Amino acid sequence: MLALVCGIVGAVLFLIGGFGLLFVMNLPASILAWVFGVRGVRAYDRGEVADRRGMAQAGMILGIVGTIVGTLAVIGWALAIALSEEVRDELRRAFEEGQSS
Secondary structure, three states: OHHHHHHHHHHHHHHHOOOOOOHHHHHHHHHHHHHHHHHHHHHHHHOOOOOOHHHHHHHHHHHHHHHHHHHHHHHHHHHHHHHOHHHHHHHHHHHHHHHHO
16 A cells, blocks of 8 residues: 555656656655565565555556656756756756845
């Protein structure tokens, strides 16, 4: 259950956060979903729990997808900042405005 919740939270944060701007929160939630999903599936396979394998699998899949997409977003933003002078100037202006406030 926790895997599914973390996976949904990671996906929502990614989508609402401007496609990767909230990767600071998206990636940890997605990674936790992946870890908890794997643990849940393994617990079911060992016979420790009788149900909820599907929820653990769904959380694990959401976690894997969220981790991959979040990592790609981080790489994309890093490349945009490194390669685009316009993006760097805009970030510099925003930073200077934030310091003057």
